[in-house]
Amino acid sequence: MKKIFFVFLLLSSLLNAQELITVLLPPPQKEIGKPLMQALTLRQSSRAFDTKPLPLQELSNLLWAAYGVNRPQTGKRTAPSARNWQEIDIYVALDNGVYLYEAKEHMLSPIASGDLRSLFGTQDFVKTAPVNLLYVSDYAKIKSNDNDEIKLMWTSAGTGFIAQNVYLYCASQNLGCVVRGLIEKSKLAAALKLRENQKIILSQTVGYVK
Numbered sequence: 001m002k003k004i005f006f007v008f009l010l011l012s013s014l015l016n017a018q019e020l021i022t023v024l025l026p027p028p029q030k031e032i033g034k035p036l037m038q039a040l041t042l043r044q045s046s047r048a049f050d051t052k053p054l055p056l057q058e059l060s061n062l063l064w065a066a067y068g069v070n071r072p073q074t075g076k077r078t079a080p081s082a083r084n085w086q087e088i089d090i091y092v093a094l095d096n097g098v099y100l101y102e103a104k105e106h107m108l109s110p111i112a113s114g115d116l117r118s119l120f121g122t123q124d125f126v127k128t129a130p131v132n133l134l135y136v137s138d139y140a141k142i143k144s145n146d147n148d149e150i151k152l153m154w155t156s157a158g159t160g161f162i163a164q165n166v167y168l169y170c171a172s173q174n175l176g177c178v179v180r181g182l183i184e185k186s187k188l189a190a191a192l193k194l195r196e197n198q199k200i201i202l203s204q205t206v207g208y209v210k
Contacts, residue, residue, distance in 0.1 A: 013124035017123035020097045020110030025055050027065035027106070041096040043167050046176030049129035050206035053095065058173070059131065062206060063101050065169035066133070067162045068088060077103060082154035087141035088162060088201075091134040091192060093117045098192060111192055119191055120203050122182045133166065134188070135159045139197040152199075159201045166204055176209035 010040045033039070054062070064070075067090055071077045077086065090101040092108060095115050099108035118127035137155040144151065170177040185200045194200070197209060 023108040025060035039171040045178040048210040068105040129207040133204045163165040
């Protein structure tokens with residue numbers, strides 16, 4: 001009986017260890033980095049990444065630079081948004097699971113456990129790079145009577161602004177990144193349990209250059 005109880009506790013512990021928890025990110029280090037003109041000079045795409053994970057502080061800085069709140073009094077952010085819809089959500093794929101970046105609280109909310117990086121793109125480097133960002137437009141946040149073509153134009157522009165912020169941060173911090181459109185969107189949407197009105201726009205891989 002004691003052995004059975006011990007096995008039960010061990011299995012329970014292992015299962016709990018696999019569960020994702022909310023990650024409170026440390027405050028971003030806003031004083032670091034290269035000057036803007038140097039970062040623009042160094043900006044480039046990389047497709048060979050080391051598997052070494054990014055420290056939590058680096059991830060915090062990266063996400064804040066991408067689309068964090070830079071004016072707390074208004075809730076406005078580091079990238080512009082048409083009519084301040086703020087409809088773009090950033091999903092963060094790490095080796096242990098996928099999280100949603102909550103900009104207001106500057107934290108990661110768990111979405112799906114397990115290593116799902118291979119679903120975030122078709123290139124081989126995607127499945128082993130430490131971080132894959134997914135830009136998802138939530139059309140439910142777009143308060144407009146515009147047709148889908150106009151909505152896609154605005155949300156694509158917003159995604160581009162965020163992706164460029166990531167490029168500049170990576171150039172400033174000697175990280176590699178590349179923005180990508182080769183994604184099996186239906187499979188990934190199903191894995192993340194996205195709603196029909198949540199549209200995958202682009203993904204972006206980030207890590208140390210190999």
